[in-house]
Amino acid sequence: MKAHDAMYIDGAWRPAAGTDTIAVVNPADEQVIATVPAGTPADVDAAVRAARAAFPGWAATAPAERAARLTALRDALAARREEIAETVTAELGSPLAFSQAVHADVPIAVAGSYATILATHAFEEKVGNSTVHHEPVGVVGAITPWNYPLHQIVAKVAPALAAGCTVVLKPAEDTPLVAQLFAEAIDEAGFPAGTFNLVTGLGLVAGQALAEHADVDLVSFTGSTAVGSRIAATAGAAVKRVALELGGKSANVILPSADLARAVNVGVANVMSNSGQTCSAWTRMLVHRDQYDQAVALATAAAAKYVAGGRIGPLVNAKQQARVRGYIEQGVEEGARLVAGGPEAPLDKGYYVAATVFADVTPDMTIAQEEIFGPVLSILPYEDEADALRIANGTVYGLAGAVWAGDQDEAVAFARRMDTGQVDINGGRFNPLAPFGGYKQSGFGRELGAHGLAEYLHTKSLQF
Numbered sequence: 001m002k003a004h005d006a007m008y009i010d011g012a013w014r015p016a017a018g019t020d021t022i023a024v025v026n027p028a029d030e031q032v033i034a035t036v037p038a039g040t041p042a043d044v045d046a047a048v049r050a051a052r053a054a055f056p057g058w059a060a061t062a063p064a065e066r067a068a069r070l071t072a073l074r075d076a077l078a079a080r081r082e083e084i085a086e087t088v089t090a091e092l093g094s095p096l097a098f099s100q101a102v103h104a105d106v107p108i109a110v111a112g113s114y115a116t117i118l119a120t121h122a123f124e125e126k127v128g129n130s131t132v133h134h135e136p137v138g139v140v141g142a143i144t145p146w147n148y149p150l151h152q153i154v155a156k157v158a159p160a161l162a163a164g165c166t167v168v169l170k171p172a173e174d175t176p177l178v179a180q181l182f183a184e185a186i187d188e189a190g191f192p193a194g195t196f197n198l199v200t201g202l203g204l205v206a207g208q209a210l211a212e213h214a215d216v217d218l219v220s221f222t223g224s225t226a227v228g229s230r231i232a233a234t235a236g237a238a239v240k241r242v243a244l245e246l247g248g249k250s251a252n253v254i255l256p257s258a259d260l261a262r263a264v265n266v267g268v269a270n271v272m273s274n275s276g277q278t279c280s281a282w283t284r285m286l287v288h289r290d291q292y293d294q295a296v297a298l299a300t301a302a303a304a305k306y307v308a309g310g311r312i313g314p315l316v317n318a319k320q321q322a323r324v325r326g327y328i329e330q331g332v333e334e335g336a337r338l339v340a341g342g343p344e345a346p347l348d349k350g351y352y353v354a355a356t357v358f359a360d361v362t363p364d365m366t367i368a369q370e371e372i373f374g375p376v377l378s379i380l381p382y383e384d385e386a387d388a389l390r391i392a393n394g395t396v397y398g399l400a401g402a403v404w405a406g407d408q409d410e411a412v413a414f415a416r417r418m419d420t421g422q423v424d425i426n427g428g429r430f431n432p433l434a435p436f437g438g439y440k441q442s443g444f445g446r447e448l449g450a451h452g453l454a455e456y457l458h459t460k461s462l463q464f
Contacts, residue, residue, distance in 0.1 A: 001024075001033040001034045001087070001090055001091075001177065002034075002177075003024070003034035003035065003036055003176075003177055003180065004036070004180050004183075005021075005035070005036070005037060006037065007037060007039060007043055007046075007047065007197075007198060007199050007200065008180070008183035008186075008187070008196075008197060008198040009043070009046050009047045009050050009197045009198075009199070010046075010047075010050035010053075010054075010193050010194045010197065011050075011187070011192070011193025011194060012193070014046075016037035016038070016039060016040070016043055017039075017040045017042035017043050017046070018037075018038065018039075018040045018042075018043075020037070020038035020040075021035040021036065021037060021038055022035060022036050022037075022038050022173050022176065022200065022201070022202070023035050024036065024091050024174070024175075024176065024177055025091075025174075025317065026090050026091065026093070027092070027093040027313075027314040027315065027316055027317060027350060027351045028093045028309075028313065028314050028350045029349055029350060030318075030349060030350060030351070033090055033091065033177075034091075034177060036176045036177070036180070036200045037200055037201070038200070038201050038202060038205070038206075039170070039199040039200055039201030039205070039206035040201070040205065040206070040209075041205070041206075041209035043199045043201070043206065044168065044170075044199050044201075044206055044209040044210050044213060045209075045213070047168040047197035047198075047199050048139060048141075048168055048197075048210070048213050048215050048216060049215070050193070050194040050197050051139045051140075051166035051167060051168050051194055051195070051197055052139055052166070052215050053194055054166045054192055054193065054194025054195050055136075055138060055139060055165070055166045057192060058136075058161075058164055058165075058166055058192060058195045059135070059136045059164040059165075060164075061164065063118045063121065063123065063162075064118070064119075066118060066161065066162055066164065067114075067115040067116075067118035067119060067162070068115075069161070069189055069190055069191050070111060070112070070114050070115040070118070070158060070161065070162060070189075071112065071115040072188070072189035072190055073111050073158070073185055073186060073189040073191075074108055074111040074112035074115065075189075076184075076185035076186075076188040076189050077104075077107065077108045077111055077154075077182070077185050078108050080181055080184075080185060081100070081104045081105070081108065082100075082104075083181060084099075084103065084104040084150060084178060084181055085099035085100040085103060085104045086099070087177050087178045087181060088103040088104070088149060088150065088175070088178050089313075090177070091149075091174065091175045091176075091177050091178065092146065092147075092149060092174070092175055092313075092316055093275070093313040093314040093315070093316065093350070093351070094274055094275070094313045095310075095311065095312075095313050098273065098274065098313075102148075102151075102273075102274070103148065103149070103150055103151065103178075104150070106148075106151050106430075106432065107150045107151045107153070107154035107155075109432055110151065110154045110155060110158060110432050110448065111154050111158050113158075113432055113433060113448075113449070114158045114159055114161075114162040114453065115162075117162065117449070117450055117453060118162050121450065121453065122134075123135075123457075127461075129463060129464050130461045130462060130463050130464070131461070131462045131464070132459050132460070132461050132462075133459065133460045133461075133462070134454075134457040134458075134459055135164070135457060135458060135459070135460055136163045136164030136165045136456060136457060137163070137165055137217045137218045137241060137456050137457065137458055138165060138166075138217030138218065139165065139166055139167075139168065139215060139216050139217050139218075140156070140160045140165045140166070140167045140168070140216070140217070140218050140219075140220060140456060141167075141168050141170070141210040141211060141213065141216040141218070141219045141220070142156040142157060142160070142167055142168070142169045142170070142220050143170045143203070143207050143210060143211065143219070143220070143221045143222070143223070143231075144156065144169065144170070144171050144172060144179075144222055145172050145222050145223045146172035146173075146174040146175040146316050147274060147277040147278060147279070147316070147373075148274070148278075149171065149172060149175035149178045149179065150178045150179075150181075150182060152222050153169060153171060153178075153179060153182050154182075155436075155447045155448060155452065156169075156220045156222075156447070157169060157182075157196060159447075159452040159453045159455065159456055160220075160456045161191070161195060161196065162453055162456075163453055163456035163457050165217075165218075165456050166194060166195045166196070166197075167195070167196050167197065168197045168198075168199060168210060168216070169182075169196070169197065169198050169199070170199050170200075170201060170203075170206050170207045170210050171198070171200065172203075173200070173201065173202050173203065174316050174317055175316075176200040179198060179200065180198065180200075182198075183196070183198045203227070211231045211234050211235065212234055212238075214238070216240065217240065217241065218240065218241040218242065218243065218455075218456065219231055219234075219235050219240065219241075219242045219243075220242075220243040220445070220455070221242070221243070221244055221245070222244075222245040222246075222279075223246065224246065224247060225246040225247045225371075225396075225397075225441050225442075225443075228244040228246045228443060231244070232244060242445075243443075243444070243445030243446075243447075243455050244443035244444055244445060245279070245399075245436070245437055245438065245442075245443050245445070245447060246279070246399075246438065246441060246442050246443040247279060247371040247397055247399070247441065247442060248279045248280050248281070248283075248371060248397045248398075248399030248400055248438065248442050249283060249284060249368075249369065249370070249371055249395045249396075249397040250280055250281060250282045250283060250284065250397070250399055250400040250401045250402070250420065251282065251284045251286055251391070251392035251401045251402075251418070251420075252267045252270070252282035252284065252285045252286065252401065252402040252404075253286045253388050253392055253401070253402065253403045253404070253414060253418075254267075254285065254286065254287050254288070254291070254295065254404045255288070255385070255388075255403065255404060255405040255406075255410065255411065255414065256288045256290065256291065257405050257406030257407060257410060258404035258405050258406060258411075258426075259404070259406070260287075260291055260294060260295060260298070261298055262404075262427070263404035263427075264285070264287075264295050264298040264299050264302065265298065265302050266427050267282055267285050267299070267377075267402070268299050268302035268303055268306075268357075268377060269302070270282045270402070271283055271375065271376070271377045272303070272306045272311070272312055272355050272375045272377075274313075275312055275313050275314065275315055275353070275374065275375050276324075276353075276372070276373065276374040276375035276376060277315065277316065277320075277373055277374070279371070279373075279399055279400075279442075280399050280400035280422065280436075281400075282400070282401065282402050283371075283372065283376065283377060283378060284361075284368060284378050284380060284391075284392075285299065285377060285378070285379045285380070286380050286381075286382050286388050286391055286392060287379060287380070287381060287382070288381070288382060288383075288388075289381045289382065289383060292379070292381045295379060296339060296357075296359045296379055299339070299340070299357050299377065299379060300339045300340050300357055303340035303341065303355045303356070303357045303377070304340065304355075306355035306375065308346035308347050308350075308352040308353075308354060308355075309346075309347055309350070309352065312352075312355055312375060313352075314350040314351040314352045314353075315351045315352070315353055315374060316351070317351060318351055320351065320373065320374070321345075321351040321352070321353060323372075323373075323374075324353045324372055324373065324374030324375075324376065325343040325345075325353060326343075327366070327367055327370070327372045327374070327376060328341070328342060328343040328353075328356055328367075328376060329343045330366050330367065331358050331361075331365065331366070331367040331376075331378075334365045334366060334367070335360070335362075335365075336358040336359070336360055336361045336365060336367060336378070337358065337359040337360040338356070338357075338358060339357050339358070339359050340354075340355060340356060340357035341353075341354035341355050341356030341357060341375070341376075342354060342356060353374050353375055353376075354375070355375045356374075356375060356376045356377070357376075357377045357379065358376070358377065358378045358379065359379050361378040361379060361380045362380070363380060363391050363394050365378075368380060368395075369395055369396075371397070385414065388414075389414065389417055389418070392418055393417075393418060393419045396440055396441040397438065397440060397441055397442045398418075398419045398420040398421060398438050398439030398440040398441075398442050399420060399421055399422070399437075399438035399439075399442035399443075400420060400421065400422045400423070400424075400438075401415070401418050401420045401422070401423045401424070402423060402424040402425075402427075403415045403418075403423060403424075403425055403426075404426055404427070405426070408425060408426065411425045411426055412425060419439050419440065420438070420439055420442075421435075421436070421437045421438045421439055421442065421446075422434070422436060431449075432448055432449070433448065433449040433450075434448060434449055435447070435448060435449055435451035435452065436448045436452075
């Protein structure tokens, strides 16, 4: 597995300021596959200074030229599709077919979407006797997670560059190799030196230095609510803009008129994909009491198809494996009924957790309230629609969700009352142009599409 022993700063691979490294481990076999530099505050400072120096020139670049660079970026990523997929499989553990279809193809499409958006986006508008200009915020500090390592990078970097901002990226320490591939693609696409910079490192060192840096104008963070809260506090003290995409505990509400078998099967697949390491996963399945036993049986059968080492990969590291197994044990202790999977490791090697389904879950149980971030589904019964809505909205999170009904209007009416940023209606497909982001403790700000571009712009009004 190829890895750079340097940082990508100011258009070139440069030696790190320190000598510490981070070992990259394949979670399927627990073997070290590469090492990357552990960035220091000095590395972050060099990257931010490069981004600051490059900002005036990039901000003044015509949108058509920025679009041309983003098109070239999309093409450079597409040329690396197989290498991207193989790299994510090696450092994250996801099955190769999933890495190809999701971890590679989705970010390639998102990168291309911003070239398209720039072709029609209005960076100025007339409002009465005023002209309102939409201008780039400045230097962006992007801190990304390991669960969708390239998608989360592209979802931040592409709109920031499209807006005319310059970027310093600190990727998750578990999955830095695909970030290095992204930097190679940026270089190949011909972006001016300093517009994009990569610093690998630990969150508590490099990530914190980036979030606190006085010359960073906006911090965009995806990760846990606990860390996001600290970043928001730091940014608030500096009166700095921040965008946060945090945790979730999304409800999959199956109304009595729905196609129960389809809703349950799609719901199980949603939770088990990426080994449950998805912030927007529908980890709470809500079913009417009259259909509850049938739904539990369907979900149990569906979960059996997710065999560790086959359709379901490992979790990203040993700490995450232990955390998820701990939640499963807590679910049993609190009285939930285990109908599939369990806390026992399904394989002798690798950070695997069995595809797990709990029945007889009550809304106050830990497994129904806290984000587990593993292949664990909780099935909850409800009495009527009002009860279902109360349960669906009864967590601190509000990132995503799903509603199933025989009539689309019925599903939409329920979805409109959910306190959440995205809802899939009867299995609606992911739309890379639709805004993604949450309510409540799932964060604020939006990614993807024109709304994602707007995060990196501020307005200036000229009165005449």
